[in-house]
């Protein structure tokens with residue numbers, strides 16, 4: 239018995255309020271009490287109530303709520319409910335949090351378990367028995383709501399939703415985000431289309447013509463894109479820093495033709511010095527090129543070799559546009575000493591290939607689609623009171639919707655890829671299948687990936703530096719939360735929901751990826767922390783690194799054309815007419831600019847890494863772990879700002895102040 243003060247907190251989104259009435263119950267260890275509170279939740283409001291109860295409820299475990307509709311059935315977004323308990327034997331009132339953070343629909347009774355604190359989670363068995371029944375019922379409902387779907391064979395499974403309208407309400411864009419996103423799509427397309435309506439179907443006449451449709455501040459790219467050091471820089475710190483690796487031998491595909499012994503000597507010398515690097519686009523070999531408006535497009539599968547200079551510049555040494563093919567002549571090698579237009583066209587071919595693998599493999603597959611697998615498995619396997627659910631779910635905000643939109647308008651039949659890229663028309667799906675088949679767990683764990691690619695200890699590799707710092711910061715945050723809730727490895731091994739989550743990701747979401755290093759169980763807290771760090775890193779920092787550069791590096795179309803309309807050159811005789819006939823048409827260029835603007839713009843009302851809107855954890859220990867995470871991010875922010883001050887080209891994509899907490903675009 240005692241006095242209970244109840245506060246109901248409603249979301250501040252459009253339509254978060256409800257015209258219906260809401261009834262509350264308090265459920266304690268010993269008994270439960272109907273509060274007889276009927277109220278209409280108002281948007282962004284906190285409603286306070288006070289009741290004196292005669293019953294001895296015991297320690298509170300749940301709040302139950304039920305929305306009663308008379309006429310209009312609506313949805314109410316409940317943030318959380320807080321209860322202050324003051325009883326005779328208490329020195330001071332006790333504050334207890336019941337997180338919700340979801341839409342309350344229909345008139346069923348919803349149970350909100352008390353916020354996970356260390357004590358709740360470790361609570362003795364019989365109380366867990368009460369929670370156990372709630373958790374099982376909750377997961378049964380979640381598995382009905384969140385189903386796997388095979389969108390295309392050979393790709394990671396996705397959420398079962400034909401369009402964003404089929405998604406569970408809790409996974410939808412809130413109204414402000416939806417209005418902004420749809421508005422930007424229209425604005426972006428109108429901006430470029432209207433500007434060039436008259437010449438949409440034509441080709442450009444000269445490379446400078448592309449300046450007519452450039453937006454914003456890509457001046458530096460327009461001026462420097464032809465320079466070798468600028469070309470090399472992008473493989474370290476550009477839109478796609480995922481292709482470069484240090485060579486451990488001369489690639490077998492690099493057949494040196496007679497007369498090129500000097501090149502062979504130079505390559506071998508750089509190899510010996512440990513400063514030979516490569517970017518190999520063999521994944522594109524044999525992919526069927528697109529046909530756009532009846533015009534055949536062309537693809538290459540280049541290899542480019544670089545040397546790392548003592549000043550940190552990465553300079554291309556040789557480009558091979560196609561791998562050798564038995565029965566065909568040895569493919570020509572393009573060199574910096576070739577005629578300038580010939581060498582330039584070879585570099586353009588490399589950047590076209592890089593854009594395809596960047597967008598499909600590094601961006602869409604290894605961040606968007608992987609985050610979706612983690613999100614669907616989380617909703618299907620971890621109950622709302624599970625500490626790992628509470629740790630992860632803020633990192634999946636809006637991801638199912640942006641991915642569903644990508645499947646319906648970007649990589650769909652007749653979508654953007656089909657309209658403007660040389661991998662569209664089905665080749666893009668074959669690339670996704672090939673990339674999925676070779677996607678390893680180590681390649682998502684950046685310290686392992688960077689070590690495997692031989693990229694540690696390179697002063698000019700700014701992406702590498704920032705990524706390693708962020709990985710360590712996120713790992714420390716994850717470790718803090720895991721160690722609060724798991725006192726040892728056996729707790730991890732005995733956690734059935736957690737082990738089911740792991741298996742669901744590897745065996746179902748990724749289609750049996752244990753042969754690519756993904757775990758099917760967690761044997762220790764260390765293994766769990768590594769995996770969780772990868773999930774959060776993928777959904778925040780890595781997406782930021784491969785998304786934010788699109789606008790800077792892809793708006794000047796010659797620097798990374800989205801399609802190529804003539805075959806790769808097989809001789810050194812290249813003319814400007816050949817180059818212009820190869821480059822995208824005006825329409826394809828305009829759509830590239832519109833899309834890169836749309837997909838890498840700063841999102842309104844974005845939630846930054848480390849600053850989730852939801853408060854799922856209770857207790858001073860969890861709050862301290864989150865505070866330290868924020869402090870670590872703040873220290874890194876200042877480090878990067880200071881580092882960038884001394885740079886000709888600042889690297890800003892991994893500034894914590896620019897990293898979203900989840901993939902929302």
Ligand SMILES: CC/C=C\C/C=C\C/C=C\C/C=C\C=C\[C@H](C/C=C\CCC(=O)O)OO
Pocket residue numbers: 423597598601602606640641643644645647648654655658659785788792800829830833834837903
């Ligand atoms: C057309 C290619 C040229 C330049 C890049 C333009 C688009 C990027 C292509 C692929 C990006 C990979 C994943 C992107 C996922 C989401 C996009 C989701 C929905 C788009 C909705 C729409 O097409 O309107 O963005 O990050």
Ligand SMILES: [Fe+2]
Pocket residue numbers: 601606781785837901903
């Ligand atoms: Fe994205």
